Amino acid sequence: MRVKIGLNNYGIKRIRQGNPLIQAEDLKQNIKKIPFEWVEFVDNKNKYVATGYLGKQNKGFGWVIDQTQRPIDQAFFMEKLQYAFDQRQAFFADETTTAFRIFNGEGDGFGGVTVDYYADYLVISWYNETIYHFKNMIVDSLLKVFPNAKGLVEKIRFKSDLTESRWLAGEKPQEPLIVLENGVSYAVYLDEGYMTGIFLDQKEVRGRLTEGLAAGQKVLNMFSYTGAFSVAAAYGGALETTSVDLAQRSLPKTQEQFEVNGLSLEQQKIIVMDTFDYFRYAARKNLRYNLIILDPPSFARNKKKTFSVAKDYGRLIEDSVDILSDEGMIIASTNAANLSIKKFKQAIETALRNKNVNYQLTESYRLPADFPASNFEESNYLKVLFYTIKK
Incomplete structure (x- = not known):
């Protein structure tokens, strides 16, 4: 016998529209203790709606996994x-x-x-x-x-x-285990905490860099982690790359990614610094980049301050424009599931208008084919927008 849990009309409607995510407000009762078993979701007449389970995670309160009453075995x-x-x-x-x-x-x-x-x-x-x-x-x-x-x-x-x-x-x-993506080698570590060394959902964007989008360009990769974007750009003919990340581990990890591809480190700068501090440093030194890649975590905190994509992305864009060449490109990326593509685009374009530059959205990417999304907006969390900019 499965546990039966009642849904309100709003929850039933969302499921019938193809949304598998259960939210606490979809349930008729307040669940004090989550059952570690499969659940039958039912309507107000105790009729079957779907099978699933309750489990708290960042996206919601549970999932629908079947609507046919078959055994979940x-x-x-x-x-x-x-x-x-x-x-x-x-x-x-x-x-x-x-x-x-x-x-x-x-x-x-x-x-x-x-x-x-x-x-x-x-x-x-x-x-x-x-x-x-x-x-x-x-x-x-x-x-x-x-x-x-x-x-x-x-x-x-x-x-x-x-x-x-x-x-x-x-x-x-x-x-490191060496894997390939678009012909480029990446060093990964499968048993070092949550991270492996590469975010697989960005393969198409790295593919564009590998194909030569950055050929002959000076590239700045902010929030660079292990430098995967920088390596793809260098592999695709970038004149030089600069990778900036606050984490100390980013330096040896990024060096390793270049080395496993036989790419010289002479044209690659790897800097351990807060992103906004680097923007100020680059502006002071009159450094200029043809292509700037912005792929911050959704939320980050260091000793001095916090960063939130929803609140702070516009600042990233404005600071990037200050050190962009007269004609350049910004690749703006976020994996913030709670920020819609519309609001993300608005934040970027408001910042660009504030800087009085001409801009054009030339390419956009969502999740690749191996990351199929479900029928609700947060499921297709990745948003990557390429802007060409003329000052």
Whole structure:
């Protein structure tokens, strides 16, 4: 017998429109203790609406995973996983790219868990405690559908006393593990906390840089992390790159990314500094860049201040214009799920108008094909806009 939980009319309407995300306000009752089991969502006449589960995570309060009353068992998960893998056969066939997402949570039929592929190794991420309760069945299903996996590591992405990264099956690779994307090599570490060294959802943007968008250009990569955008730009013929990040680890990590591609470090500057401090430094030194890449975290805090995409992105744009060449490009990116594409565009263009420059939106990117989104705006979280600017 499954637990039955009543939905109000608003919640039922959202589900019938194809939105699988359950919010607390969709429920008829106040849930004090979340059940670690599958739930039948019902209407005010106790009639079946959908099957799912409740589990707190940053996107909401639970997920719908079926609307047919079938059993949620290993066969169910194997079917979902197999279908997702089948949809990605073009990625598996591409010898120039060996790292991509093979299961994208709600976009592939059940929210709360994702699986990434790194050259025959798998990384499974759990986003709430309830789905983690079904870990054994899901992991077993995954390894049955993908028996050739050399190893499997898990990431705990909900509040927990558990270690955030743990090896579950198979062998650990010799690290760094070298993966390919658009023919470029990237050094990744599968068991170093949440991060592996590359954000796979940006493959198309890095692909544009690899193809030569930055050829002959001076490139500034802000919030550079391990310098993946800088490496793609250098591989694609950039004259020089400057990578700026506040984290001390960014320096050796970025150097390593250039080295695994045999790219000389002489034309690559790697600077450990707060982004806004670097903008001031570059303006003071009269430095100019043809292409500036802005891909900040949604929210960040250091000892002095906090940064929020929703509040502070306009400042990033204005400061970028000050050190952009007379004709240049800004690649503006965010993964903030709570900021709509419309509001993101408005924030950028308001800042550009404040600087009295001519601008044109020339390209835009959302999530790539291996990151299918579901039928609600926050699911398609990635927004990347290319602006050409003339002063």
